[in-house]
Amino acid sequence: MYDVAIIGGGLHGGFTAWHLKQREPDLKVCIIEKDQTYEHAASARSNAGIRVLFSQEESLRLSQYGHKIYGNFEELMGLEDQPAHLSFSKQGYLFIANTAEQAADMTQNYKIQSAMGAEADLIDATELKNRFPSLNVSDITLACHSPKDGWINPGQALSGLAKKNRALGVVYIKAQVSGLTKSQNRITEAVTETGEKIKSRWFVNAAGAWAPEITAMLGFDIPVRPLPRITFYFECRENLEPMGLTIDGRGCSFKPEGGGYVTGHTVFERAGAFDWTVHEDRFQSENWPLVAHRVPAFEAIQLKNAWACHYALSTWDGNALIGAWPGQPDNFLMTTGFSGHGLQHAPGAGRAISELILDGCFTTLDLTRFAASRVAEGRKEPERGVKA
Numbered sequence: 001m002y003d004v005a006i007i008g009g010g011l012h013g014g015f016t017a018w019h020l021k022q023r024e025p026d027l028k029v030c031i032i033e034k035d036q037t038y039e040h041a042a043s044a045r046s047n048a049g050i051r052v053l054f055s056q057e058e059s060l061r062l063s064q065y066g067h068k069i070y071g072n073f074e075e076l077m078g079l080e081d082q083p084a085h086l087s088f089s090k091q092g093y094l095f096i097a098n099t100a101e102q103a104a105d106m107t108q109n110y111k112i113q114s115a116m117g118a119e120a121d122l123i124d125a126t127e128l129k130n131r132f133p134s135l136n137v138s139d140i141t142l143a144c145h146s147p148k149d150g151w152i153n154p155g156q157a158l159s160g161l162a163k164k165n166r167a168l169g170v171v172y173i174k175a176q177v178s179g180l181t182k183s184q185n186r187i188t189e190a191v192t193e194t195g196e197k198i199k200s201r202w203f204v205n206a207a208g209a210w211a212p213e214i215t216a217m218l219g220f221d222i223p224v225r226p227l228p229r230i231t232f233y234f235e236c237r238e239n240l241e242p243m244g245l246t247i248d249g250r251g252c253s254f255k256p257e258g259g260g261y262v263t264g265h266t267v268f269e270r271a272g273a274f275d276w277t278v279h280e281d282r283f284q285s286e287n288w289p290l291v292a293h294r295v296p297a298f299e300a301i302q303l304k305n306a307w308a309c310h311y312a313l314s315t316w317d318g319n320a321l322i323g324a325w326p327g328q329p330d331n332f333l334m335t336t337g338f339s340g341h342g343l344q345h346a347p348g349a350g351r352a353i354s355e356l357i358l359d360g361c362f363t364t365l366d367l368t369r370f371a372a373s374r375v376a377e378g379r380k381e382p383e384r385g386v387k388a
């Protein structure tokens, strides 16, 4: 009998367990994970960017907390005999506006970011060219640069967190949950594919893009769907200046990675089902024209690798779904739908779920804005500027 059983051992499940054990070391917590190599988990295949460039106070605060936890990861997750390593490249984030509408959103967002102490500069094309000479700025209306943001190594984060959790007494069960038993409006047990029954007082759905499969076991659907995304790794012939994680308003992103760059392009209409095919042809037809337009030196590149993964896209408003679902047992909580920003928000979301379990409400940061119950209320909370 566990106190808390978490379905999914990615960063959301892992940080939920970690926060629970920080507060209540004797709590019996397990993480049920079907693939402990995390080969297909978004947490392992993420771009792993952490930015303060949000329009909503809660999202910005969640990212600031992400900065704090990932920034102190080695100290927080290190064990006496095994230090934890996490590379955190603080090379900055760059948002580029190409239209008057995007520039207006960026200006509004910047006011909020400044008021909240986020370090960011609103810059014009001339200043942008000074900072990043490789960029084509001919069609740039405005940009926002946050020099202290960056990206982490997600594999190191996953393994460091899992090691620490195990040392704290979290039990990792390698199994696929295939059913949940409900009795008198409580979930009493998770049933695995091999028929094992795992009893617990609380259950947390931290199954990422698979979260709707878990709610389907209880007979309800949530507006979260897998959105296939292919990441392409390429190398450039020229040596360019250090660049940040760049999000271009024309619809692509890129960042330095190892000796080259990774790029991705989000097509929201593709959300719906898992697609693990690595469509290499899309590099030529979709990604390359966009990145080569922004960085002319990217005309001479070599595609070296590509892999597929999925956002847990919130089709409701692009934002997270946290907590219980109205009409369903209140000992069943979810943390999902984080779309393209869930790695940086995983520490804060894990803390929020631990508070719902231990305190019955959000205590450090009020995340009512992202409560899963807003779907029943008909309330949408989209970010301004970035779609998901």
Ligand SMILES: Cc1cc2nc3c(=O)[nH]c(=O)nc-3n(C[C@H](O)[C@H](O)[C@H](O)COP(=O)(O)OP(=O)(O)OC[C@H]3O[C@@H](n4cnc5c(N)ncnc54)[C@H](O)[C@@H]3O)c2cc1C
Residues within 6 Å of the ligand: 007, 008, 009, 010, 011, 012, 013, 032, 033, 034, 035, 038, 040, 041, 042, 043, 044, 045, 046, 047, 048, 049, 050, 175, 176, 177, 178, 206, 207, 208, 209, 210, 229, 230, 231, 264, 309, 310, 311, 312, 335, 336, 338, 339, 340, 341, 342, 343, 344, 345, 346
């Ligand atoms: C290409 C890409 C780029 C991204 N870039 C960024 C970024 O720059 N910054 C950012 O903040 N976020 C980014 N994200 C989003 C971020 O990676 C995710 O939001 C986050 O990692 C989700 O973590 P999770 O723990 O919820 O899900 P996951 O990491 O997917 O973990 C879910 C786990 O649940 C397990 N599971 C599923 N079903 C079951 C079951 N029935 N039984 C047992 N286990 C099960 C899976 O095996 C998996 O390990 C990106 C995502 C992608 C795909």
